[in-house]
Amino acid sequence: MNVLRKLTLCAALTAGIVPASQAQSSISEASALSLLPVAVSVAAPVMIFSAGVTLSVVTVEASATGMVVVLERASDGALATLRFSGQVAGAASLAVGSAVLVTAVSTGWVLSAAGQALAFIPNQIGAALLYNERITR
Amino acid sequence: MRRLLIGLLLLATAAAHAGRPCEERPLAVGDVERGMHLAEAARQRLDASGAQVVMIGRVGQDLSQYGLHYSHLGFAYRDSEASAWRVVHKLNDCGRAEASLYRQGLGEFFLDRMQRYEAGIVVLAPDAQQKLLPLLRDNQRVTQWHTPAYSMLAYPWATRYQQSNQWALETLAGALEPAAGTRRQAQAWLQLHDYRPTTLRLGPLTRLGARMTRANIAFDDHPNDKRFSDRIETVSVDSVFAWLQRSGLGAATLAVY
Numbered sequence: 001m002n003v004l005r006k007l008t009l010c011a012a013l014t015a016g017i018v019p020a021s022q023a024q025s026s027i028s029e030a031s032a033l034s035l036l037p038v039a040v041s042v043a044a045p046v047m048i049f050s051a052g053v054t055l056s057v058v059t060v061e062a063s064a065t066g067m068v069v070v071l072e073r074a075s076d077g078a079l080a081t082l083r084f085s086g087q088v089a090g091a092a093s094l095a096v097g098s099a100v101l102v103t104a105v106s107t108g109w110v111l112s113a114a115g116q117a118l119a120f121i122p123n124q125i126g127a128a129l130l131y132n133e134r135i136t137r
Numbered sequence: 138m139r140r141l142l143i144g145l146l147l148l149a150t151a152a153a154h155a156g157r158p159c160e161e162r163p164l165a166v167g168d169v170e171r172g173m174h175l176a177e178a179a180r181q182r183l184d185a186s187g188a189q190v191v192m193i194g195r196v197g198q199d200l201s202q203y204g205l206h207y208s209h210l211g212f213a214y215r216d217s218e219a220s221a222w223r224v225v226h227k228l229n230d231c232g233r234a235e236a237s238l239y240r241q242g243l244g245e246f247f248l249d250r251m252q253r254y255e256a257g258i259v260v261l262a263p264d265a266q267q268k269l270l271p272l273l274r275d276n277q278r279v280t281q282w283h284t285p286a287y288s289m290l291a292y293p294w295a296t297r298y299q300q301s302n303q304w305a306l307e308t309l310a311g312a313l314e315p316a317a318g319t320r321r322q323a324q325a326w327l328q329l330h331d332y333r334p335t336t337l338r339l340g341p342l343t344r345l346g347a348r349m350t351r352a353n354i355a356f357d358d359h360p361n362d363k364r365f366s367d368r369i370e371t372v373s374v375d376s377v378f379a380w381l382q383r384s385g386l387g388a389a390t391l392a393v394y
């Protein structure tokens with residue numbers, strides 16, 4: 001744990017969640033639930049989020065302000081702590097004991113199971129592209 | 138009698154689906170990768186454009202049967218404090234009959250199940266940019282031409298409903314014309330300036346099916362003479378882009394992949 005290096009990514013995110021639309025067949029689109037949790041901060045050893053690495057979910061703690069997920073790398077037991085803000089729909093997929101695959105992309109890392117994205121960890125490029133604010137209720 | 142009962146049962150089933158909740162299917166890894174990649178490509182193009190405010194469209198569904206390319210429209214503006222681009226647009230919540238305004242990043246705008254990972258950007262005329270920029274930052278002013286009641290195929294010259302592209306178009310009109318403080322006035326200004334909506338040919342069965350199974354489609358705001366001759370007019374992204382260029386309010390569409 002003492003090798004953990006704290007990285008703070010995309011602190012500017014207010015909600016940290018991303019909408020996904022349902023299929024529609026009209027010329028003006030709808031949107032749907034926010035499904036993909038976006039990490040607002042990460043405490044992890046360097047390189048734990050490398051392409052192809054499999055991590056297992058150790059703990060998931062939900063609170064009024066968000067959710068904290070601890071992941072463990074099977075090969076050496078290294079831990080990573082991800083914090084998500086706000087109500088994180090779809091986070092139920094991050095169940096304790098489940099395994100997630102890390103995919104590196106140009107804008108960050110995607111955590112997935114069976115090809116389905118469970119969470120996104122933006123790097124600096126990705127963080128600058130993410131922001132979510134509902135203007136009207 | 139039996140046939141009638143079956144018919145009623147079918148209608149009841151269809152009505153029960155109206156307003157159904159959103160599909161909770163996670164995005165595929167590839168959706169996230171391509172959506173974020175497009176967001177970054179759009180950011181680079183926007184930065185290079187030197188613009189402060191543009192109109193931006195995405196291809197969320199295949200509309201080629203209607204001769205249309207883009208499916209959803211918003212404004213993107215440069216947020217100098219955050220050194221980032223923000224998109225202000227209107228989204229229908231989970232297929233319900235209402236919609237809300239959102240301010241999002243380019244990432245959120247494209248993190249969806251896109252039909253094609255392609256953005257269309259129209260740089261607005263300098264005067265339009267100047268008028269829109271303070272408005273888009275202001276959560277009060279930006280809602281001035283917003284109606285929550287939503288229909289995907291809202292009539293462009295009525296105010297009962299408002300779809301997403303229509304909100305953007307009317308807000309542009311309201312920003313440009315100080316006297317267009319209401320939706321009705323914004324629509325009058327758009328008519329005066331020769332905005333022409335898209336006309337879809339939708340027969341009665343298509344209309345009935347859409348109305349019965351979707352909470353977010355209605356046709357009762359369309360004039361009877363057009364509706365019953367299968368002509369459904371509405372605001373498409375393509376029609377807005379064409380009008381912007383025709384009127385000199387915007388440049389040619391830049392496609393980003």
